[in-house]
Amino acid sequence: MSTIRDVAKEAGLSTGTVSKALSAPKTVSPKNLAKVQIAIKKLNYKPNMLSQKFRNKQSKTIVVLVPDIANLFFAQVISGIEFIAQKKGYSVLLGDTRDDIDREQEYIKMVETRLADGIINLRPYIEGDSMLPNDGVVAVSAGGCENTPYPSVRIDNAGASKKVVNYLLSLGHTRIGVISGLANNPHTLDRMAGYKAALELAGIEFDPDLIYEGDFKYWSGMNAAEYFYQLEDKKPTAIFSMNDEMAISAMKGFLNHGLRIPEDISITGFDDRQVSRYLNPALTTVSQPAEKIGERSAELLLQLIEGKKPNQTEFVLPYDFVIRESTAPIK
Amino acid sequence: MSTIRDVAKEAGLSTGTVSKALSAPKTVSPKNLAKVQIAIKKLNYKPNMLSQKFRNKQSKTIVVLVPDIANLFFAQVISGIEFIAQKKGYSVLLGDTRDDIDREQEYIKMVETRLADGIINLRPYIEGDSMLPNDGVVAVSAGGCENTPYPSVRIDNAGASKKVVNYLLSLGHTRIGVISGLANNPHTLDRMAGYKAALELAGIEFDPDLIYEGDFKYWSGMNAAEYFYQLEDKKPTAIFSMNDEMAISAMKGFLNHGLRIPEDISITGFDDRQVSRYLNPALTTVSQPAEKIGERSAELLLQLIEGKKPNQTEFVLPYDFVIRESTAPIK
């Protein structure tokens, strides 16, 4: 493997000149520039970027902390992040923590040890159970929740939930079941707040029997359907699911019991997976701008890394409430 | 930011000793080891890994080349890759190429310039349109096709397709439509080969009118349904879709026209997305071991990187054909 020194020797120049020929070609005479290029070609020289980064004291890398990369929402956010990072000459290191806080710590250490310049965290902030914020590591939260104590990009989860429930209410539903995420999950909290706010506004009393605690994964939607089904005449007439996955599998669960959607029971989701519009029936849901969240958070982080003071460090992006076929007026 | 030199000074030792205290603690006297630890704590010293990597001439990083990270199949493969990489102390750099060959080149350059030690490519090999294999960059292909000219991990696409079509045939279907990927896509080719093989075995003539060329994305399944629907009495009675996405949206398309699945038309998918079992009707499909493909390919790559000669460089993993509700005997 040839070094810059080999190139210099081959071209009959100094390493300094070669270095400049590479980084600032116009400061080198055309004649020597040509010599350098020939030498590079001849030796098949490739600069050692490890050395460059070391020398320049910056990794030009960001790490993306993600609880589960095989979750489509996260994957889409990452797609947005990568797009911006690439454009600005940064690489993205994937930090799939699989919900393990120790792994999270490992990745944070990467920026402390100069392997990365900053972090984008896709895991929502939980007080007392979070390694971020952390002195000396620049980070931004993407797709998180209210009250995140460091720069963040997200939607208004409570507001969106309230809107969904309001819609269900306007359809005449008064017994609205919810399939939530884990009780202490910040998204669960924000979205539950919206649910309660809508209920209160309508003067309907909160009924804890109408809440089924899931975990945002498919299987728990099935279980939720079983639970609600066995409530019999106390069964809800509409379901507000806190994500699409659980809504989808809950639909399947109800269908298995011979219930028709939306005739017998209305269902709404949250996130708007790509698949949701092709479902039978197509799912009414909240569409999160996942890619945009990724792009915006990458832009924010890069500004922070490069020492520019952004005039805003909390971005609340617009969402879309999309009404499809899984909801109908109460019979 | 403190360096190893600061620690040495603080501890009253040499940098060499501190270095050894970190990398090989047992070669340092307990007394000095303790001194080092105290100094590290006092100065809050973190080793500069950029420097370490530079010095050690290895990045301990692999790049994963992926056409589209927001595709669930890829995301699952990556999940498997990350799992193994992490375990072996490697980081994974995400290379979302968005199907742009120039971006692919960029990422390959990363291993040439020492930023990464190797590559896992999730884009299937296409002769004459591939930057890999490439002298001097160690790479493995994951989830690709037959005839990949470098180490690879995949399933038997042709075999799986043949199995699906055989099943449809056994149900009495003889006019079997296919929703393919782009015509020159290797997966399309392999899967089409399986389709044709099954037909030939059954003595059924291949009918080009029964092939609809899609692109593996949702929207093209919708279009395919329109196409097949307007074939009227020449309409197929079963559809073999080359992935789940297109199968799902095709179902929706047929449903929109009042066709019942599977009573009026059977449909099969390929890949087995998580959602597929919760569909209405649940989708009959081929289940690819995506995570396993990722894990195995990471293991392979790391062996290659570390100079061990693996005794096998082509892995064909088992798939699963799972029969659900979207297929039925012909009426």
Place this chain on the structure above:
DNA sequence: CTGAAAGCGCTAACAT
């Protein structure tokens, strides 16, 4: 077991 010192490949003063 420990310290001194060289050097990885590159860049950036600085001098010419």
Place this chain on the structure above:
DNA sequence: ATGTTAGCGCTTTCAG
């Protein structure tokens, strides 16, 4: 415009 040289932070001989 070009060459010389010091040095980034770390590891690793090599002596002691």
